[in-house]
Amino acid sequence: MKKLLLTLLGAAAALAGQAQPAKVQKTNTLPVYVHYMPWFETPQTSGNGQWGWHWTMDNRNPNVVDASGKRQIASHFYPLIGPYASSDPDVVEYHLLLMKLSGIDGVLVDWYGSAGTNGDLGNLLRNSNALINRTDETGLKFGLILEDRFTGSVANGRTNLDYARTNYFNRPEYIRYGAGNDPLLGVFGPITFNQPSQWTDILSAAREDVEFLTLWDNNNAGTNADGQYVWPWEDESLDNYYSYMEAYYRDRAPSKKTVLGVAYPGFHDFYAQGQNGGTSYFDIPHNSGQTLNQTLGLVNQYRANIDMLQLATFNDFGEGTIFEPTLETGFSYLTRIQQYTGVQYTEADLRQVLRLYNLRKQYAGNATKQSQLNQAFGYFVALRIADAVAMLNTVEGTTPPPSGQPIPGTIQAESFSAQSGALTGNTSDTGGGLNVDYFDTGDWLEYNVSVATAGTYTVGFRVASAYGGATLQLRNAAGAALGSVNVGNTGGWQTWQTISTNVTLPAGAQKIRVHAAASTGCNVNWVSFSPASSPGFSVTLQAESANVNNGMSAETTTDAGGGQNMGWVDAGDYLVWNNINFPTTGQYTIEYRVASGGSGGTISSDLNAGSIQFGNSTIPGTGGWQNWQTVSKTVTINAGTYNFGIYAQTGGWNLNWVRITKAGARTALATTSASQAVLEVYPNPVTSQLRIQTDMSLTDARYQILDAQGRVVASGPAGNGRLDVAALRQGVYTLVLTAANHAPLTRRFVK
Helix, strand or coil: CHHHHHHHHHHHHHHHHHCCCCCCCCCCCCCEEEEECCCCCCCCCCCCCCCCHHHHCCCCCCCCECCCCCECCCCCCCECCCCCCCCCHHHHHHHHHHHHHCCCCEEEEEECCCCCCCCCHHHHHHHHHHHHCCHHHHCCEEEEEECHHHCCCHHHHHHHHHHHHHHCCCCCCECEECCCCEEEEEECCCCCCCCHHHHHHHHHHHCCCCEEEEECCCCCCHHHCCEEECCCCCCCCCCCHHHHHHHHHHHHHHHCCEEEEEECCCEECCHHHHCCCCCCCCEECCHHHHHHHHHHHHHHHCHHHCCEEEECCCCCCCCCCCCCCECCCECHHHHHHHHHHCCCCCHHHHHHHHHHHHHHHHCCCCHHHHHHHHHHHHHHHCCCHHHHHHHHHHHHCCCCCCCCEEECEEEEHHHCCEEECCEEEECCCCCCCEEEECCCCCCEEEEEEEECCCEEEEEEEEEEECCCCEEEEEEECCCCEEEEEEECCCCEEEEEEEEEEEEEECCEEEEEEEEEEECCCCEEEEEEEEECCCCCCEEEEEHHHCCEEECCEEEECCCCCCCEEEECCCCCCEEEEEEEEECCCEEEEEEEEEEECCCCEEEEEEECCCCEEEEEEEECCCCEEEEEEEEEEEEEECCEEEEEEEEEEECCCEEEEEEEEECCCCHHHCECHHHCCCEEEECCCCCCEEEEEECCCCCCCEEEEECCCCCEEEEEECCCCEEECCCCCCCEEEEEEECCCCCCEEEEEEC
16 A cells, blocks of 8 residues: 555656646856737637737728638638637647747737726736736746736836736746846836836835836836846838847947847837738738848857847737747748747647647647647647657557558658658548648658568659749658659649659558759648559659759750750759659660750760660751750669769760650650749749740730738739849849739749
8 A cells, every 4th residue: 555655656757746846947148038919819818809909900801711721810820720819728838838848038018008998908907917827837938028018007107016916026037137136027008107216106106126127229217227128120221130139239229238138030010911901000011031140140240249139029910020930931930939049849849739729620629639739738838759759649640550550551741650840730632530740841740651562663642832942852861862753733722632652662561751952832631552553664854953063054855745854964964853763673775865956965864863774875066956856865763762864975966854764664654743833933042033834825825923921912914924023132033923813823932
């Protein structure tokens, strides 16, 4: 009995211990806090059955849902979890864990107090406390930035400071700073109280000295202020956000006792669109993360003049200053902060936090599942990430059968034994169930399988993508790529296609992985394996679609099929196509489609940057630069996936395509698997003119170019295949091409 009691006590202690927050180890010692808005309401929390103003402004209605499932909200950005209530405990948990794994030390709450003129003051206080009351269990600190514009009176101000003293300042997790270890307190302005005597009166209610910071270049609190904090701002006519901030850090910050610097991704408010008669303050483009890099760079440059860093903001969707993951920016801003703070965690870990949130919602009301998810949360705060993921796997029931899944057969994507970076969601594909989504570059899914018979199998990848541009590989346990497929734009995230390739597998139990070698977003529902029905193999590699081009230039071709060829070939020029799978060992015929208006030249081919060479072939003079002939060579190639290259031993010729065919294969099997996308853009990066190549008619086709925030910055007819982009700023853009009887096609390019 005594032994049993000790065992039970030990188990209870272990369970309690797993929820103790561990301190995140960082290489950057600068304290990093994030500004947080607690003002979001849903019909379930607002008290009036309506969505809160910060989701609607004057003219948006989140009850309107588009075909993709997005609600209509007052923002240029859409949260990955959709519009939410700030008091939702699952949302609070999600936000705090994202902060923790990003190396953020604490949260600065945009605080309206307990007394004032704001109509939803009670909701704001409830929401603020919903976050504040859970900071300790995650190991984060918190502080306050007062909103004095709605305080109403000095008496209300004293009431608010007394509330803060009674409820916040006495907590060990409250942020304190300075020689006196004083509670950190900021004010957004001040805006209402602009006399130092008013602040002397208000701050007296704290009954201790506070480290009081005003907005930068605001001196209205007089000597009550210990310093200032920097904030996103620019004179729109001067576009001077960077120069003004640098001048502050360089010239004015050294005279302040305490300076709270700032980093932000950009400023793109919704006031002109969302408010009736509204106008925008200014616009600081996100520039695909470059604005964040700039603001962080200034903090590094003037680190000697900066005491702490504030990220602005976590979730001000109305002003577009958000670090919270969105459909438009993904996790990119938080992963940049992970790099800045120097934590060991990655986007894959942040995605597991999103997975926890999704499971909270999926199993709402299921006490058993919620108890398991509580354990997963405890593992997260204890920084036992592998244990947290294992518990999430248990909740989802994704533990694979121990004997391995049979091949031939179909493997459901969500039945992985291990994974990195992927999430699961409900699918509308035939058969229902779950699919894997948010499958981005570097993500992988691992499966325990049992192959009945060694041989060549046709692998079908059931995929969907609204973007295209993904390359999926099947890899063995050693990490070698066995085969790959390129995923184009299927027409939507739940518009499914099956894309196949052949791979060779040994018999027996083994591990295989589906690896995203490249992806701008791809969903996977299942992977099927069936014995290859034919040993035939043929692949046509278009010259202009090579993954690597050294020295050659594209031009329009008059060869059969049209499109482009590569010309101006000099000795030493080369092309490389990545991840070409040769399903079986044997003889292959390599055909070069060439033309030469001179005396011809010499071409060679190889695998994996010359580690395997196939010798030279002579290119004759064909009588013109668009007079085409086919030159062939037969070689022996071992089964496997390689990077295939051609090399100009001597120049003076043009190349339209290279075809590789397994001896005895039917030419009807020829595909363009090295470039399955039906839309190509080049040059990329581009300076002034972007050219389009597609296998559909451009007659009556139109294009739009979207910036990183999803705004249309250029549009027009695409008929000539040449787009003038000289006026665009530097950054990453998305081209959307629309033609009759085709789903819209998208490609990203860099200016």
